[in-house]
Amino acid sequence: MSNQRVVAAGGAAEVGAGCEPAVLREQPVTEAQAAELARVFKALGDPVRVRLLSLIASHDGGEVCVCELSGAFDLTGPTISHHLKVLREAGLVTGERRGTWVYYRAIPEALAALAEALRPATVAGAGA
Amino acid sequence: MSNQRVVAAGGAAEVGAGCEPAVLREQPVTEAQAAELARVFKALGDPVRVRLLSLIASHDGGEVCVCELSGAFDLTGPTISHHLKVLREAGLVTGERRGTWVYYRAIPEALAALAEALRPATVAGAGA
Numbered sequence: 001m002s003n004q005r006v007v008a009a010g011g012a013a014e015v016g017a018g019c020e021p022a023v024l025r026e027q028p029v030t031e032a033q034a035a036e037l038a039r040v041f042k043a044l045g046d047p048v049r050v051r052l053l054s055l056i057a058s059h060d061g062g063e064v065c066v067c068e069l070s071g072a073f074d075l076t077g078p079t080i081s082h083h084l085k086v087l088r089e090a091g092l093v094t095g096e097r098r099g100t101w102v103y104y105r106a107i108p109e110a111l112a113a114l115a116e117a118l119r120p121a122t123v124a125g126a127g128a
Numbered sequence: 129m130s131n132q133r134v135v136a137a138g139g140a141a142e143v144g145a146g147c148e149p150a151v152l153r154e155q156p157v158t159e160a161q162a163a164e165l166a167r168v169f170k171a172l173g174d175p176v177r178v179r180l181l182s183l184i185a186s187h188d189g190g191e192v193c194v195c196e197l198s199g200a201f202d203l204t205g206p207t208i209s210h211h212l213k214v215l216r217e218a219g220l221v222t223g224e225r226r227g228t229w230v231y232y233r234a235i236p237e238a239l240a241a242l243a244e245a246l247r248p249a250t251v252a253g254a255g256a
Contacts (some may be wrong), residue, residue, distance in 0.1 A: 041172035044170075045173045050152070052155070108248065114246050
């Protein structure tokens with residue numbers, strides 16, 4: 001399962017695995033939860049990486065060849081590769097080499113863990 | 129309205145105001161949307177700031193005195209103030225001085241815009 005690969009890579013999905021899912025507005029997050037969330041948010045703290053993630057995550061079939069991604073940016077191949085590596089190391093995407101090219105997929109659990117962290121609190125009175 | 133203050137400050141709420149709300153998994157975000165999202169994600173790319181935001185956003189009544197926040201960290205007052213300034217400039221919190229202390233509130237619209245950006249696509253087939 002792809003999820004196992006994510007956890008093994010120390011990815012964003014861990015925010016919601018193993019320990020309690022962090023919800024910022026529900027109760028103060030622990031130091032461990034904050035460290036893990038910050039690590040993933042930091043990976044998204046760059047416009048190129050946000051665009052790359054969106055291109056990958058919104059692509060028909062959920063998979064994109066790196067050869068398609070490069071064309072969308074006025075950047076060199078190595079620069080694109082660097083940004084993709086940061087997204088991979090943050091556990092937001094996976095890359096699989098098939099022949100000449102690497103094919104990227106977003107990891108829905110990782111995005112869901114971040115969205116969960118930012119959602120309104122379910123307890124009354126909070127998040128007002 | 130607090131929302132006007134946010135927009136005036138160039139805050140995260142702008143991601144979802146003015147232009148189309150960005151949803152990473154629905155369609156590729158524009159360069160402008162990516163720049164604005166990255167700016168706010170970058171502010172969250174630090175464990176202390178994630179904890180500060182969570183302490184503020186989860187607090188009873190939705191407001192916290194800076195005097196309460198400082199005690200939660202083994203950091204100097206100026207360091208806490210710096211991190212709070214980054215959160216303010218990103219449009220994630222507001223600070224209001226009343227007498228000796230500054231009182232902080234999270235900006236729900238800013239958190240909602242980020243959660244929206246990370247949610248699954250509503251169109252069939254995407255986000256799989």
